[in-house]
Amino acid sequence: MSLENKTIYFTRGVPPVEAFPTQQLQECAATVLEEHSDTVLQYHPSIGYLPLREWLAQRHAAQPQEVMVGNGSLELQGFLAELLTSPGDVVFVEKPSYDRAITAFSKKGLEVVSVPLEGDGYRVDALEALVKEHHPKFFYIIPDFQNPSGITTSQAKREGLIKLAQQYDFWILEDNPYRDLRYWGEEIPSIYSVQQALTQDEGKGKVFFFSSFSKLLSPGMRVGYLIGPQDMLKKVAKIAEDAYITPNMLSQGIVSDYCRRGWLEPGIDRLRNLYRPKLETLIDALETHMPQARWTKPEGGFYLSLYLPPEVDLEHFRDQAHEKGVVLSDGNGFFADNDGDSFLRLPFCALSSEEIREAVKRLGLIMQAANRE
Numbered sequence: 001m002s003l004e005n006k007t008i009y010f011t012r013g014v015p016p017v018e019a020f021p022t023q024q025l026q027e028c029a030a031t032v033l034e035e036h037s038d039t040v041l042q043y044h045p046s047i048g049y050l051p052l053r054e055w056l057a058q059r060h061a062a063q064p065q066e067v068m069v070g071n072g073s074l075e076l077q078g079f080l081a082e083l084l085t086s087p088g089d090v091v092f093v094e095k096p097s098y099d100r101a102i103t104a105f106s107k108k109g110l111e112v113v114s115v116p117l118e119g120d121g122y123r124v125d126a127l128e129a130l131v132k133e134h135h136p137k138f139f140y141i142i143p144d145f146q147n148p149s150g151i152t153t154s155q156a157k158r159e160g161l162i163k164l165a166q167q168y169d170f171w172i173l174e175d176n177p178y179r180d181l182r183y184w185g186e187e188i189p190s191i192y193s194v195q196q197a198l199t200q201d202e203g204k205g206k207v208f209f210f211s212s213f214s215k216l217l218s219p220g221m222r223v224g225y226l227i228g229p230q231d232m233l234k235k236v237a238k239i240a241e242d243a244y245i246t247p248n249m250l251s252q253g254i255v256s257d258y259c260r261r262g263w264l265e266p267g268i269d270r271l272r273n274l275y276r277p278k279l280e281t282l283i284d285a286l287e288t289h290m291p292q293a294r295w296t297k298p299e300g301g302f303y304l305s306l307y308l309p310p311e312v313d314l315e316h317f318r319d320q321a322h323e324k325g326v327v328l329s330d331g332n333g334f335f336a337d338n339d340g341d342s343f344l345r346l347p348f349c350a351l352s353s354e355e356i357r358e359a360v361k362r363l364g365l366i367m368q369a370a371n372r373e
């Protein structure tokens with residue numbers, strides 16, 4: 001089918017199949033089953049596979065007892081939320097934020113309050129006012145190449161957040177699965193690592209760090225992890241054990257072998273080279289075809305977000321895009337207060353550069369027609 005007649009899905013933040021290092025994973029699976037079948041085929045404590053926890057601890061300058069590996073990071077977030085909160089408690093997310101996290105927190109009976117974002121992260125004045133008003137149990141933040149906006153939180157705001165968490169006694173849940181996928185610009189230390197350098201009085205011990213192999217290796221393997229204070233992790237591990245007895249040990253064994261062979265860093269380089277041109281194409285196509293819209297300026301990750309001019313009706317725009325063969329997600333799910341009226345998330349990694357350019361061209365034509373109406 002020619003590209004002009006193809007339906008293009010600007011909807012899901014999934015990796016393309018060519019991102020999967022299938023052959024390498026086959027090799028790792030064979031080795032793990034040959035050498036460690038007693039462990040990886042057996043029930044196991046829910047804290048996770050020690051060789052992988054040790055490897056991750058070294059990567060994040062933590063202790064192995066401070067690392068828990070589970071079946072994807074989203075479920076670990078749910079377990080931690082269960083530990084830290086009771087129904088009716090207030091928790092903060094960014095506005096917009098990851099829709100599945102918002103749903104998971106809401107389903108636990110939590111009141112989810114959103115903190116507006118600007119180009120370099122949360123709005124300081126808004127956060128301070130909301131903290132004083134609501135006294136949240138935690139702030140769930142995605143500081144690097146945020147899902148869905150693509151925004152990165154500045155270093156000053158990371159430092160300021162730790163101070164505020166110390167002052168008003170709330171936890172920081174740092175969710176950072178895209179951090180390694182930086183395509184240009186300067187790396188900023190994770191909130192977790194900033195906090196490691198502090199004393200307890202300055203806010204050390206207030207941060208939990210989540211990440212995942214879903215975007216670096218494969219989401220189907222379901223391997224994610226949580227780093228935080230050891231005493232708290234023991235309690236999270238008990239919640240996990242009650243939920244699933246044992247995590248997916250075979251997947252953890254395969255991921256551990258992959259990392260220990262030294263394949264992760266070259267794998268990440270390959271992904272950066274695969275995704276960077278797609279983001280460059282998206283920005284270039286937006287500049288050419290949709291100059292009337294505003295968009296965020298991601299330096300990495302999977303997403304860019306687009307704000308349509310206020311006079312364009314988003315529902316109608318999405319319907320017209322569908323008719324022209326471009327499927328767009330409903331942006332409201334990313335807003336805890338359902339306030340996504342002009343917002344569109346554009347996940348670019350699963351599309352080819354040609355598809356990205358064609359989709360934006362079609363969206364640009366719809367927008368021009370809307371402006372003439």
Ligand SMILES: Cc1ncc(COP(=O)(O)O)c(C=O)c1O
Binds near residue numbers: 071074142147177214
């Ligand atoms: C910010 C964020 N956190 C967590 C996840 C889920 O990760 P996992 O597959 O490890 O559960 C995603 C997946 O898209 C995500 O974007």
